[in-house]
Amino acid sequence: MGPVLAGVLQLLALMAALALAHVPLGTYMAGVYSGRRHWRVERWIYKAVGADPDTQMRWPAYARGVLAFSVVGVLLLYLLQRIQGVLPLSLGFRSVGPAQAFNTAASFVTNTNWQSYYGEQTMGHVVQTAGLAVQNFASAAVGLAVAVALVRGFARSGTGVLGNFWADLVRGTVRILLPLAAVAAVVLVACGAIQNFSGIHEVGQFFDGHGVGGSQQWNGGAVASQEAIKELGTNGGGYFNANSAHPFENPTPFTNLFEIFLILVIPFSLTRTFGVMVGSVRQGYAILAAMAAIWLGFVALMMWTEFAHREGALRIAGAAMEGKEVRFGVGGSSIFAVSTTLTSTGAVDSAHSSLTGFGGGIALLGMMLGEIAPGGVGSGLYGILVMAVIAVFIAGLMVGRTPEYLGKKIGSREIKLAALYILITPALVLVFTAFAMALPTPPRSALNPGAHGFSEVLYAYTSAANNNGSAFAGLNANTDWFNITTGLVMLLGRFLPVVFVLALAGSLGEQRPVPVTAGTLRTEKPLFTGLLVGAVLIVVGLTYFPALALGPLAEGLA
């Protein structure tokens, strides 16, 4: 079997699995967020934190809940890293420095999981499991909650209340993420991922470049459990620096495919949740189709450019194998790279810096789209719904009515919030990249010259602002400048859009729906799906075209 065929078969298997899973999971999630009854364990949690899960919140209260919870999360995680030196089970690692601890705290709370540290050389068992893994669940559950609040804004009429943040947060964790992650962890362990609390093993007799005799240090750890939620919650922060390329995290081609499935399953299924909650599964399918079209298109392009190997060295190798694991090959690595950058995951099973020029550009563009195809857990759905609002506004005018989406009119308030949402990330990416390039020191972090070096810096801020967390590598991000600026960019890139989304949800929820007539723009039809894809590609493409031209395009066309 040739590598191309292998890649295509993996792709087909993945699509079949997702197609099977998305209906039951999506419907189940709709039930989770619509049900009135609380589980006993949930009631204990509400009692413990002193929250009333039955109070209906308007958007400001909901947003305050999100922000307060996240601020506490950042502080706790920062503190935990700063006192690591005195914690037990720390494998002898020192406390993390302030800039890096801030960066990591911001990174994990924002569902970014950008890592300016080497996991196996910096974080002990306590920080990994009680700090990072906890935020892997919490940040994903926050994303789900915000998405559900927006969906309720569309679904409800004449009311500004969007549900209860604490109930949504707890239910998302207890009823969705924890059970799925538990199952996934068992599968990963069964396939060879490690799960223990052992110390560091020193293994000798390796070829270290100078001759036989070098030694390596191998950490144990609760890897499989963290790996499961890392992918399922579209977090992406690896236990090890090599992330999903590391055999302890991702041992076989099957686990590779399984991890891609975990990355994609909740974001794609949320379209079903959306459809069920707004009372029209066809609306969900239209969004699903737009996400799937972009994702599939990107996978096809990535495979094409990685298999094409036009240059001499690559031709001899048979494919662009530099930076890729032989056990995954070009196909598996391409699907992983696209899936991780089109969601807010940022886990990697290959070195993105070693992708071809165009390949790196595809990974970059995937994040620049705002991670909406299918996007992060929750953030993908709310991101594409905001784009749908923009697309409806422009196209809706062309049917001769005040634009409306799901019966809700898109007036100046809605368009203002949607416009702010889509302004934030490009502003953060471009302004911070420009400062980094203009200042004397930061560009020195780029280990390559020319267009590739520029791509490294652009990739870093794109990854941070979009809460992706993958790194292009080849950039020394553990400097005060990068730790502090990417930390800020991650926080702003996560919480400003969240506030705008919640305000939008509040505004939509207050409206009474306009009944559907023959004069209504049908947003469940393929025409609208096409329009949405076009709007996403054109609006984002236009924003970043000059920057992309100087980075990956210049490299790819050279």
Add this chain to the structure above:
Amino acid sequence: MTTSTQNHENPMSTVPRTRAPHSDVPTGHPSGPGRVGAGFFDARQLVRSLPDASRKLDPRVMVKSPVMFVVWTGAVLTTAFSLTRPGDWFGWAISFWLWLTVFFANLAEAVAEGRGKAQADTLRRAKTDAVARRIDGTEVPGTELRVGDLVVCEAGDVIPGDGDVVEGVASVDESAITGESAPVIRESGGDRSAVTGGTRVLSDRIVIKITTRPGETFIDRMIGLVEGAARQKTPNEIALNILLASLTIVFLLACATLPPFAAYAGTHLTMVVLVALLVCLIPTTIGALLSAIGIAGMDRLVQRNVLAMSGRAVEAAGDVSTLLLDKTGTITLGNRRAAEFVPVRGTTAAELADAAQLSSLADETPEGRSVVVLAKEKYGLRERHQGELAGAEWIAFTAQTRMSGVDVDGRGIRKGAAGSVIAWVKERGGQIAEDADRLGEEIAAAGGTPLLVAVEDQGGVRVLGVIHLKDVVKAGMRGRFDELRRMGIRTVMITGDNPLTARAIADEAGVDDFLAEATPEDKMALIRREQSGGKLVAMTGDGTNDAPALAQADVGVAMNTGTSAAKEAGNMVDLDSDPTKLIEIVEIGKQLLITRGALTTFSIANDVAKYFAIIPAMFAAVHPGLDSLNVMRLSSPSSAILSAVVFNALVIIALVPLALRGVRYRPTSADRMLRRNLVVYGLGGLVAPFIGIKLIDLLLSLIPGIG
């Protein structure tokens, strides 16, 4: 029901009139029956508007349009930059075209406003300073009248202010506001008591109670509206402006962050190049034409003799999903007509027709006339005149007897309402044929009105048959309602008729629903019910008791012949008092929104080609590979950038006619409309600049020193 069915000037014409009220403004022609006509565009207007366009270059005016203000600022910057390097032709050329871009935008707005100004001038001439004679004999200038004053107007007087006739009846020349030269009757009481300041009394004497303060009269408001002085941005326009402003910010960021990126790549970007890129990317096309589109939309209504009190109402018209239409005058012709003669057994139809015609000669009501006409048309019975028949005794129709007829040659013939004729027959000891009752009931069941015809001659007194009177649905109404249905608009017929009659007419006309035996309260309740379901409702009305419903409706079109209360309550006034125009108003509202959306889509789609022109030109020197993005094979970097800027400016001026005229509109489903507009303005917007920029580049490359 208050809709008057017998207006003297017959405003309920079947033909939609589309006529400019003021002669010095060219007329827009509807492109087909019932279709929203395109506006008009005249190249001479461009020339006339040049001074106004220049005045708008003032930054205090420019700042109101954020997109064009950015272009203005860019033009100032490049000009200043070029002043420091006078020998740099490229900087001057870019500056020149940037100024032209701004100027073209101003020109579009000035042309749109210019048309309103011409109309306002004509109106101002009509607004002469009339002297008001108060009823107590004192004379004051019209400008000093107060609300509640009673003034007397006689033949030849100009009415000094808006008010209601409280005494007398007069014919009034309202051509100053409606453009209609035929005089109209204004009388105290009823629904035709409103008079407008600036119109002229032609005959008789009326006493008017002033209802509006000077300066706020109808004519003053009209002037304000057509001049655009009272124009405020509409909700959708505001939303679109926000979107355009944020796109501008995005592109501003994309351009402002480019110098450090370029410096790292090893090239220096001049300010002129950066400004050129920025101006090409920000949505200048729609930004330049946005306000012209809005003004032109209002203007299209004015051309149809409809005054919208706010742009908001015009937009709302596009969103309407329920139309309430009065039956009489809108769906049916004003009066019922004889449609058929149905004889009883033993009588022929010709006999009946002859008797019906003879007995109707003394009936001057429209119904009576229609019987005579039907007999003539269907049975070839020549219309006889009352003088032809010697010794005939005519019995004229009155509202009390509800019967007309003739006694001649020993025959007595009567025609009239069933009850009256039966009474007449019985009085004379005649028999009612057993099928006469049944025939009458059948006609009533079909929604018609039966009139009985009876005769008294040698054969005794007997009923000859029944005349079937029915409402006549205007030609083409079914087609219009089908179109509305395809557009997603539900039509509800409002009538005072009983449900049986109403259903028959509703079925015949093809409306979706009807409200029978409607009282003003029923109408109001219907509007509220529709609105609570999220629907927008449009209606017409002219009576004082229509006023609450007009105010409640999202689009309330008051007839100009109606009362002041109705005109106050509605948010539009139709000067022609033609209720069918509601359909056109909806189409104009839709056309306005479509034009905005189409040009926005076009504007954004244009950017793709501009990138392909400018980016290789900027960076091919340092990254030669990027030259493969130069798919248009433009001749040189300078020529590429200049061509994009020139195209960007020219496309504005090329689209001015479209902005003023509005995008072609056909009533069809949203899906088909979207597909068509996406192909034309989306794909068209992607492709057109590739061709345009290439052509401009070819021309520019002929100039020595550029190519």
